[in-house]
Amino acid sequence: MMQPYLNPNSSEWRSLTKRPTATYKSLEPLVTSVFDSVKKQGDQSIIDYTAQFDGIRQDDFKVKTDEFEKANAAVPEGLKKAIQNAKANIASFHKAQLSDTIKVTTQPGVECWQEKKPIEIIGLYIPGGSAPLFSTILMLAVPAQIAGCKEIVLCSPPSKDGTLPDVVLYTAQLCGVKDVYKVGGIQAIAAMALGTESIPKVHKIFGPGNQYVTVAKQCATRHHVAIDMPAGPSELLVAADGTANPNFIAADLLSQAEHGKDSQVLFVTTHKPLLEEVARAMETQLRELPRKEIAAAALKNSKALYFKDDSTAIEFINAYGPEHYIVCVQNEDLYLDNVINAGSVFVGNYTPESAGDYASGTNHTLPTNGYSKQYSGVNLDSFRKAITFQKITKEGIQALGETIEIMASAEGLEAHKNAVSIRLKTLKDEI
Numbered sequence: 001m002m003q004p005y006l007n008p009n010s011s012e013w014r015s016l017t018k019r020p021t022a023t024y025k026s027l028e029p030l031v032t033s034v035f036d037s038v039k040k041q042g043d044q045s046i047i048d049y050t051a052q053f054d055g056i057r058q059d060d061f062k063v064k065t066d067e068f069e070k071a072n073a074a075v076p077e078g079l080k081k082a083i084q085n086a087k088a089n090i091a092s093f094h095k096a097q098l099s100d101t102i103k104v105t106t107q108p109g110v111e112c113w114q115e116k117k118p119i120e121i122i123g124l125y126i127p128g129g130s131a132p133l134f135s136t137i138l139m140l141a142v143p144a145q146i147a148g149c150k151e152i153v154l155c156s157p158p159s160k161d162g163t164l165p166d167v168v169l170y171t172a173q174l175c176g177v178k179d180v181y182k183v184g185g186i187q188a189i190a191a192m193a194l195g196t197e198s199i200p201k202v203h204k205i206f207g208p209g210n211q212y213v214t215v216a217k218q219c220a221t222r223h224h225v226a227i228d229m230p231a232g233p234s235e236l237l238v239a240a241d242g243t244a245n246p247n248f249i250a251a252d253l254l255s256q257a258e259h260g261k262d263s264q265v266l267f268v269t270t271h272k273p274l275l276e277e278v279a280r281a282m283e284t285q286l287r288e289l290p291r292k293e294i295a296a297a298a299l300k301n302s303k304a305l306y307f308k309d310d311s312t313a314i315e316f317i318n319a320y321g322p323e324h325y326i327v328c329v330q331n332e333d334l335y336l337d338n339v340i341n342a343g344s345v346f347v348g349n350y351t352p353e354s355a356g357d358y359a360s361g362t363n364h365t366l367p368t369n370g371y372s373k374q375y376s377g378v379n380l381d382s383f384r385k386a387i388t389f390q391k392i393t394k395e396g397i398q399a400l401g402e403t404i405e406i407m408a409s410a411e412g413l414e415a416h417k418n419a420v421s422i423r424l425k426t427l428k429d430e431i
Contacts, residue, residue, distance in 0.1 A: 002267060002302040003283060004255075004275050007312075017320040019369050020301040021232050027215045029211040034186040035194065035219055042196035045188065058160045062198060063169060063180040071169035083171055086359035087138050094143040096379035102321060109282035109396020116384040118148035119226075121200060123192035125217075126168060128157040128184055133170045139378065142173035144210050147383035152172050152177045152200070153202055159182020170231070185209075190360035193225045198369070204228070206378065228378055231367030236353055237322035238348045239313060239335060242271040244303030244328035245349055250281035252294050252326055253302070253355055260295035266320065267304040268313050270329075275304050313339045321372040324353045343372045356402040397423055 004231050008016060037045040047198050103113040123141045131361055137154070144152055154177050157166055164182055167262040167306050181199055183191060187207075190408075193199030217227045236256035238249050242399040253265040265279060282299075286292050307313040314335060315324070319342030329335055341344055343366030345358050355366045365378035392400065401420045408416035 001279055002265070002299055002304040004304045004306070005277075006272075007308050008305060010315075011317050013316060016303060016305070016316075017370070019232060019235070020264055020400070021369055024211055024215045024218075028214060028219075031215045032213065033316070034216070035223075038079050038187060038190040038196065039194050040227055043198050046183055046187050046191055046196060049185070050158070050183060053185050053187070054157055055160055056158050057416050058158070058162050058302070060183065060198075061158070061182040063164065063182065067163070068169055068173050071164075071166035072173065074166040074257040079167065079283045080170065081168075082359070083134075083138070083174065086135070086175060087142060088358055089142055089361035090142045091146065094146050094363075094380045097143075098146070101429060105334050108399060109393040110390070110400055111392075111396075112388065112390045114388050116385055116386050117202050118150070120149065121151040121153065121202045121209075122149050122150060122383060123202035123205040124154045124208055125192075125205060125213060126154060126156040126158070127207075127209050128164075130165060132156070132165045132168055134165070134167045136147045136207060137168065137171045137175055137177070139176050139365050141172070143363070143378070143380050143411050145176055147380055148384055150283075151200065151202075152179065153200055154180045155183045155188035155192060155199070156180070157188070158182035164350065183426075186212050186216040189220055191222045201225075204383075207381070208365070218353075219281040227346055228365060228382060229367050229375045230369065231369075233264065234259040234324075235264045235266075235322055235368055236324040236326065236327040237266040237268060237317060237320060238328065239268045239317060239331055240271070240274060240326075242274070242326040243268065243330045243349075244269075244271075244274065246274060246277035246281045247285075248349055249278045249326075250285050250327065253278070254282060254285055254289065255352065256324065257295040257298035257302065258289060259294075259298070261294055262301070263281070263298040265302045266322070267302075267319060269304075269306055270308070270310055272306050274366050275306055278304065286357065312336055312396050319375045321370045322347035323366045323368045323372065324356070326351070326353060341370075343367050343377045394427055398427060 034049060047059060086215055096381040101113055105111050122144055126136055132357055154172055156168055160166060191199040192202045192205055194343060205220055206228040208231055214231045221227060235255060238252055240249055255266060256265050257263055286295060318340045325342040326346040327335045332347060338403050344362055346353055346356060356362045364380045367375035367377060401424045404420045405417045
């Protein structure tokens, strides 16, 4: 179970906010060698590495029309309706993030504006294994479509029989993703970063993955490809007082702990009896979980903390900067008004983190490992670029010109100054 801490001193916070993140330095030689191989041999390298890492050799890894049709027929209607409901909510929330062109006259004759344009080609990585994350397709493909991205490439690791889960293919098709490839791991990221005969080179890569994928995404940035954000194991922090339900808290903590053995959950409370109440509830619920071994391992990385007052608890929470943050307290406004570092916040006893993972509408691709201090979660603007424009009239350059000349001269950039001066002289000669 989680280790309890009673009113820890701020001098201990640095160690208490540390994540159980492994060092990835040892993986870099392997990742680099895969990238080098894909760069030189293209598809053949993908074929060979898929055989080596996934145990399946296939010369053609693009999903065909009949595979989509078979998947559509195989997915139960109840699951289809659930996915469609989630898609509608995610679309609704992300459509609301569309913004108009911003246009400002900064001074007479000087007009500046900003327009947002879609990133043309994006790559989505969808992990496979024991829990294929088809929900991540919704979280990434839906805003990409709304943003207007022209091309979406999706890679996901094949099973031993060379297929992808029916629900993955159904969700991809529902979201309008046609270019789906049965490729996983380092080689999938390398293919999207470099391009092969079959898989297009993309401009930005999105999606979670294991430690190999994490290092591969970092490597991709060396090849003029952007990534959504630095990745790390999933995490959750629950803040609660005496008004919270210990069974709800236990369920939320375990829901995140079952993600992986390197996940981390923290429980922060200002009501000391809750420490024991939540611990008992977790013991009871853990016994019934199919993934109890994974959750139990994650709990070894996790902590339960009691603070004597709200202000100290809030200060600690911001020092941690959780990926997911559940707030179950009587004085909600105090906690919400003082959120500084968090990926996504879930408010009240009836707002489980699972809602954001699947269907409420917010995005579940969020900064982990303390990166909420400088990164946002994925949103509509993650799929767009902001381009600025300006237009200056004759009157505008005459009014602004001297300012530019003085500043350019002060920096010793005479050509910059001359670009203005020559225009001002031409206008003066016209008079």
